[in-house]
Amino acid sequence: MKKIRMTKCRFCGGTEFxxxxxxxxxxxxxAESxxxxxxxxxxxxRNCGSVxxxxxxxxxxxxKKSERRKEGED
Structure with missing residues (x-):
């Protein structure tokens, strides 16, 4: 999974999360199981509490296991 870094809250401009x-x-x-x-x-x-x-x-x-990516595959 790609690491996403939040830098600024779009609701209040806060920078701490x-x-x-x-x-x-x-x-x-x-949805299948x-x-x-x-x-x-x-x-x-942390400032306004927004998710x-x-x-x-x-x-x-x-x-399903058969649909999962193999490790290192992207």
């Missing part, structure tokens, strides 16, 4: 993840059942689930899911993370502006980005760390987990 916090990363958090949702607990409980708040997971991204594959309820058995494939990934934890949902959020980048939150400026939501993502999963390993999107490949949402695919």
């Amino acid at each position: 916090i990363t958090a993840y949702q607990t409980g059942y708040a997971r991204a689930e594959s 309820l058995f494939r899911s990934a934890v949902l993370y959020h980048t939150i502006c 400026v980005r939501s993502y999963v760390k390993d999107p490949e987990k949402l695919l």
